[in-house]
Amino acid sequence: xxxxxxxxxxxxxxxxxxxDGKNAIWTVDAKWKRVAAIGKSLGFALGGDWSSFxxxxxxxxxxxxxxxxxxxxxxxxxxxxxxxxxxxxxxxESEVIVKDTPARQRQSxxxxxxxxxx
Numbered sequence: 001x002x003x004x005x006x007x008x009x010x011x012x013x014x015x016x017x018x019x020d021g022k023n024a025i026w027t028v029d030a031k032w033k034r035v036a037a038i039g040k041s042l043g044f045a046l047g048g049d050w051s052s053f054x055x056x057x058x059x060x061x062x063x064x065x066x067x068x069x070x071x072x073x074x075x076x077x078x079x080x081x082x083x084x085x086x087x088x089x090x091x092x093e094s095e096v097i098v099k100d101t102p103a104r105q106r107q108s109x110x111x112x113x114x115x116x117x118x
Contacts, residue, residue, distance in 0.1 A: 004067045010076065011060035028056050043081040 005011035013090025014026045016032055025031070036046050039059040047058025056089070070076075 005060045005062055005070075007101075008070050010062050010070075011058060014059065016059055028111045032056060043079060058101065 006013075009070070014035060016029075016035070017023065018025060036048060036059075040046055044059040044061050047053075047055030047060070061076075061078060062070075063078050065074055065076050
């Protein structure tokens with residue numbers, strides 16, 4: 001059930017676009033293989049390596065967990081291959097962007113802060 005990993009935010013599907021950005025390119029060529037190689041070097045598994053259905057645009061990183069384990073609530077512990085560190089054990093607060101009143105809709109009026117825009 002590799003497709004189910006999308007439901008847990010552990011998988012992505014990608015595609016390549018033409019140089020003008022107007023058309024999707026679905027032919028598995030050198031550009032596709034380059035994206036796949038980068039993904040694999042970062043620790044993702046490539047759907048194109050599956051023995052049954054070759055899902056070339058699919059990358060997933062499950063931390064070795066099965067769909068059943070995820071369904072039971074087990075959380076993956078992933079290694080960040082970019083700098084060889086592990087993510088923090090606690091949830092990191094993300095940056096939140098909150099729109100202000102219509103009078104302040106100009107881009108210059110926004111300042112991004114860890115807890116929102118002020």
